[in-house]
Amino acid sequence: MSDFETVVRGGTVVTAIDTVRADVGISGGRIVCVGQGLRGASEIDAGGLLVLPGGVDSHCHIEQLQEGGGADEESWITGSTACLAGGTTSVITFSTQFKGGGLLGPLAEYRRRADSAMVDYTFHQIITDATDAVVWDEIPQVVASGVRSLKVFLTYDPLYLDDRGFLRVLAAARRNGALVTVHCENYEAINWRTEALLKAGLTAPKYHAWSRPRMIEREATHRAIALAELVDQPIQIFHVSCSEVAEEVARAQAAGLKVWAESCPQYVTLTADDMDRPGFEGAKFMCSPSPRAREDHERLWAQIRRGTIDVMSSDHSGWSYTGPRGKRVNGVDAPFSAIPNGIPGLTSRLPILFSEGVVGGRIDLNRFVALTSTNPAKLFGLYPRKGSIAPGFDADLVMWDPTRTTTLRNDLMQHVMDYTPYEGMQVTGWPVATMRRGEVVMRDGMVSAPTGSGRFLARDAYPMIAPSGVLPDGFDASAFA
Ligand code: URP
Ligand code: ZN
Ligand code: ZN
Numbered sequence: 001m002s003d004f005e006t007v008v009r010g011g012t013v014v015t016a017i018d019t020v021r022a023d024v025g026i027s028g029g030r031i032v033c034v035g036q037g038l039r040g041a042s043e044i045d046a047g048g049l050l051v052l053p054g055g056v057d058s059h060c061h062i063e064q065l066q067e068g069g070g071a072d073e074e075s076w077i078t079g080s081t082a083c084l085a086g087g088t089t090s091v092i093t094f095s096t097q098f099k100g101g102g103l104l105g106p107l108a109e110y111r112r113r114a115d116s117a118m119v120d121y122t123f124h125q126i127i128t129d130a131t132d133a134v135v136w137d138e139i140p141q142v143v144a145s146g147v148r149s150l151k152v153f154l155t156y157d158p159l160y161l162d163d164r165g166f167l168r169v170l171a172a173a174r175r176n177g178a179l180v181t182v183h184c185e186n187y188e189a190i191n192w193r194t195e196a197l198l199k200a201g202l203t204a205p206k207y208h209a210w211s212r213p214r215m216i217e218r219e220a221t222h223r224a225i226a227l228a229e230l231v232d233q234p235i236q237i238f239h240v241s242c243s244e245v246a247e248e249v250a251r252a253q254a255a256g257l258k259v260w261a262e263s264c265p266q267y268v269t270l271t272a273d274d275m276d277r278p279g280f281e282g283a284k285f286m287c288s289p290s291p292r293a294r295e296d297h298e299r300l301w302a303q304i305r306r307g308t309i310d311v312m313s314s315d316h317s318g319w320s321y322t323g324p325r326g327k328r329v330n331g332v333d334a335p336f337s338a339i340p341n342g343i344p345g346l347t348s349r350l351p352i353l354f355s356e357g358v359v360g361g362r363i364d365l366n367r368f369v370a371l372t373s374t375n376p377a378k379l380f381g382l383y384p385r386k387g388s389i390a391p392g393f394d395a396d397l398v399m400w401d402p403t404r405t406t407t408l409r410n411d412l413m414q415h416v417m418d419y420t421p422y423e424g425m426q427v428t429g430w431p432v433a434t435m436r437r438g439e440v441v442m443r444d445g446m447v448s449a450p451t452g453s454g455r456f457l458a459r460d461a462y463p464m465i466a467p468s469g470v471l472p473d474g475f476d477a478s479a480f481a
Contacts, residue, residue: 064318167230175478264345286343355428
C-alpha cells in the first residue's frame, strides 16, 4: 500500500533556505510530504540529482500582440516547450495596451491565446496610455481578474509613458493593490543621442549601446524610485544592467522603500562588444538596456549577493534573426534604431545562472533557487503555490544534474527562434526532467506536456506589495488623481 501517488526518491531537495537529502511525496498534483523512506504508487529515482522547485520566469515575452496586427513569433506552444526544456514551469508574460485603446479587449485576447500554454502563467498589464477610463475604470477590472502587476515603459515608441502618465499608473496601482514594474531608460536622452549618432553616420548594431549609456538607465531608475516614493507605491525595476543602477535601488532599499530589482543572464554574460561582431551578427545581442562591459558582470554579481537584485528573469523576447518579423526585418543595412530589441533566453536561464553562479562560486545553491523561483513567486503573489518544495505547494519540480556539462546550441533551446546569443557557451548543470503539478512533462529534453495543460494563475491581494503608508505631508494624492 503506497502513501502517495508519486514519490521522487533519493534526491537532494533544494529550497531557498535548505539543502536536504529527502524524498518528495506527491498526490493530486501537490506536494504532500518531504521526508525519508516515502512510498509511492509510482516512483522517480532522483539519486545523484538535485530536486529544485520549478523555475518561475517573471519577465518574458510570449505571443505578445504587435501594433500592426499579429503577435511575436514565440507562440505559447513553442515558448512553453522551451520553458519546460529548461526547467521553468511558471511564467509571467505581458498583455499590452495600444495607445488610444483599452486594456480589457487585448487582455481577453491574451487569455484566449494562452489557452494553448503548457506552463502555468499570468500576465503583467502594460499601460501605454493612462487615460481616465484606464486608470479609474479598467485597471480595477484587470486587477480584479487576478492580474495584479502593471508594467510601464519610460522609453520606447510607441510604449513610452511620460512622468505624468507614470504617476497616474502608480496611483491606480496604489488604489487597487497592484505592483508596478518599470523599464527604466530616459526616452528623450536616447532619442537625442540616436539622432546624433544617425547624423554622424554611426548606424551599425554596436551603436545601439552608444545610444543608451548607463547614466541613461541610472537617471530613469532614480526618477522611477523618486516618483514611486512620492505616491508611496511599491515597484520592481526591470532588467538592471549594471551596478550603478543597482546602487540607486540599494539606496532606496536602505531608506526602507519597497523597491525591488531584477536582472537577467545576459547582463552577467554578454557585453556591448558582442554587438560589434562582423556583418549584422551584432543584432543577435541587441537588447535594452544594452549589455555593458566585462567588468560589470562581477559588480552585478556582488549586487545579487547583497540582495539588491533578488530576481533573475529571462526577458526572453520573441525576435528571430531571419524570420519575417525578426532582427533583419528592415534589411541587413538597417540602422541600429530600426532593429527589433530583445534576445531569446527561456531555456538557457537556469543553466547559465547555475553554471556562472553556483558552479562559478559566485552564489550558493539556495540563492540560485531564491533568484530563479522563490523570490519571483513571492514578489508576484504566486507564493505559497509556486516557488518552493514543501507540503501544499504545486508539485513543480526540476530534477537537475549538477555535473552535466553541455555546450549550448540553438537546437537545445527548443524555442521558435533561429538563434541563441549563447551559441557555443559551455555550462555545467542541466535539467534532466521537469515535473509540473505532479506530472513529468520533460525528460531528457523530450517535452510531453499536452497543449493547453497550463493554467492561468489568478493572483489575490498579498501583504508584500501593500504601500508602506509614508506619504509626503501625509497627503494621499492617489485618492484624487
Ligand atoms: O530589449 C528588450 N529588453 N526587449 C524586450 C522588451 C523589454 O524592454 O523588456
Ligand atoms: Zn524592458
Ligand atoms: Zn521585457
